[in-house]
Amino acid sequence: MAHARFYLLDSIGDDNLLPFVCQQVSDAFRQGRRVLIMASDKNQAEAIDELLWQLPAQAFVPHNLTGEGPPSGCPVEVSWPAASQGKPWPLLINLSQQVPSVAQRAQxxxxxxxxxxxxxxxxxERYKQYRQFGIALHTEQATLTAND
Incomplete structure (x- = not known):
């Protein structure tokens, strides 16, 4: 059964969303997981791309924007709703206002x-839609960890 985790941004604030996303991506990559980050638009995707490049060397995450990078892809792809996402991804990090179609195929x-x-x-509304897909839902407070 697929799982969805909603992070409440109350404790870190909306301004820390993208650094928190980068932390989640780095953790997932270290666990050997393939990740699709669905940004709200291309500008946000480019901002995430830039933040991922700024991670410390020990936290480096190989990634690319949709349509860029090697033909076989990277373990982490940063996309946005208008870009094409054909293949399923084990982990979807959704920053868009809608539930992307690839969510139904994510673990x-x-x-x-x-x-x-x-x-x-x-x-x-997204929470309700995930529930309609039969995805198990969990909620927790977001917390940022200090970079080593």
Missing amino acids: QVIDFVPQDDSARALAR
Whole structure:
């Protein structure tokens, strides 16, 4: 059964979302997992790409934007709704306001509950949609760890 984890951003604030995402990606890569990050748009995807390049050397994550990189792909791909995502990914990190179609084929989904009321309402709708897909749902507070 697929699982989805919603992280509440109350304790770290909406401004720390992208660093938190990079932390999650780095942890998943260290566990040998392949990850698709679904950004809200191409600008956010490029911002995530840049943040991943800025990780310390010991936390390096091989990644690329959709449509770039080697033909066989990288363990981590950063995409956005208008880009093509054909293959299923074991782990989907969703930053878009909608549930991407690839979510139904993921083994695990990470999504977020922002502090902003209108964004929080959209998160509730995504939560309901994941539940309709039969995905087991969990919620926890997001916490940032210090870089070594």
